[in-house]
Amino acid sequence: MTLNLSNNSLSYLAPEAFHGLRHLQVLNLTHNSLLSLESGLSRSLPQLRELDLSSNNISHLPAALGEPWGNLTIFAVQQNQLQHLDRGLLESMPGVRLLFLKDNLWKCNCHLLGLKLWLEKFIYTGGKTDGITCGSPDTWKGQDLLKIPHELYWPCPLPSPGLVSTQAQQHGSAHREIPKPTENHSSRERDPLACEVKPKPRPTNLRHAVATVVITGVVCGIVCLMMLAAAIYGCTYAAITAQYHGGSVAQTSESGKTEGKEPFDSSLA
Template identity: 40%
Template structure:
């Protein structure tokens, strides 16, 4: 009787996890193929041992919370070429083994920073051919093992440098066909790209769409001289914010009686040179050469002051070296002039003495002849 009951339970369990009728399944390779079946939703009754799930070329419009809870072992998930416009922040919750994820050729406008939080093994992420305006910088903390990132054919005008700096294992990157705005805020991306390519990274291109004078120019080939106005403005902006935040700190300390630990009053100064150099915002300042900036990463005031002091010391040393070189050059010129004068004088003296000897020799034969 117990044997019959166990068999019945196993039979029910196998039926519960049978291959969905819309898909084809391979129990040996643990692959479920649901491509081009006109699906509007994720199929149900997927086997929990599924490791590869292919859902491209369907009509799926969104991914709800824990949409793949039935297949926690899946490694490859392809959702490309659907009509996905919204993805729940917890849609991928439980997929701790996911290595490759494709959401290409959809209609995504944004990605929540929590979406990839539980996944630490992701190595391939394709978000190309969407309508993404940007990616949250905090998302980079969840992508430290990523080796490929596809962002081509979106609506990106800039990209947070903090996101890219977190991708320490990135080998290939696609950024083409985005309306990049090559202004002050893109200097950070330019600096990161140079380091990335120097280390052997592979990427396509970043062609500027704005401003008009930089249209169709590759960001990697634009000289830094064209960003000189942004850099000059950034330094003025930086010191203006230092003064503003120092006054704010003193006022806050007076209001609260200075009871907090000194470290709690540490000032943070927003820099103003793109993602790598920070953005605008904060203390009410603005940059005449650039548009309103996104929220930037703060920089400690003491670090900023130390940087200024070190820069001043270096400049002072350079000036002293230039002064020493000028003094040495002048002294050398004076010594050489004096040497030339003395040499000329000695030559004239020798010539005069030679003339005297010649006159004496002429007179001696004459005297001998008279005698």
């Protein structure tokens, strides 16, 4: 069963809008004015296989669905206003094999790192996607998210315990005409969303350390081989020497016995 609601100027979908359509498999909502997606949609349409939300004004998608959307195989949100997408939403669609994400306002900062890691696994397991082109910041603008090394992302800062109280104080002092610049500056610093992509510092002597370890290993190996060769040579030499001295002693004793017999024989004669 297919339902085509494209080009209808829809801006909102009520949670019960699709009640009774539990066998619907294809839903086309392209070219409307939708702003978000209801998380309860998966409960109303458990058999849905294709969902196309392209060419809307969607700027927010839920962090997760109320329950797994196990039958969904195609999910399209290209040509919207998305800047971020929580990987939890995609993880609640375990059957998705085609994912369309292009032409959004993707902000490639620390908050998109989870999505990047999920997409790498998704492609590795056979999924197909049209990719994500960064819209900001200027450092990565126009570049493919999957080609940016994830080592260059700083972890997102955790919200400060005093952030809530600071914001409450700021709201309480809203009647003041001139806010304190120090408070604004500190709030910007503690804002968890104000994190841009920064290169991760790497030790400059990493190559030297690796080279030192390799050279040390080679030298130790050579020394061990030399010691093993010396031990084998020493054992062989000792064995040959012992054999030679044993033969010499035997010959000496035999000659001594022969010399002792000759005078005895002559006396008998």
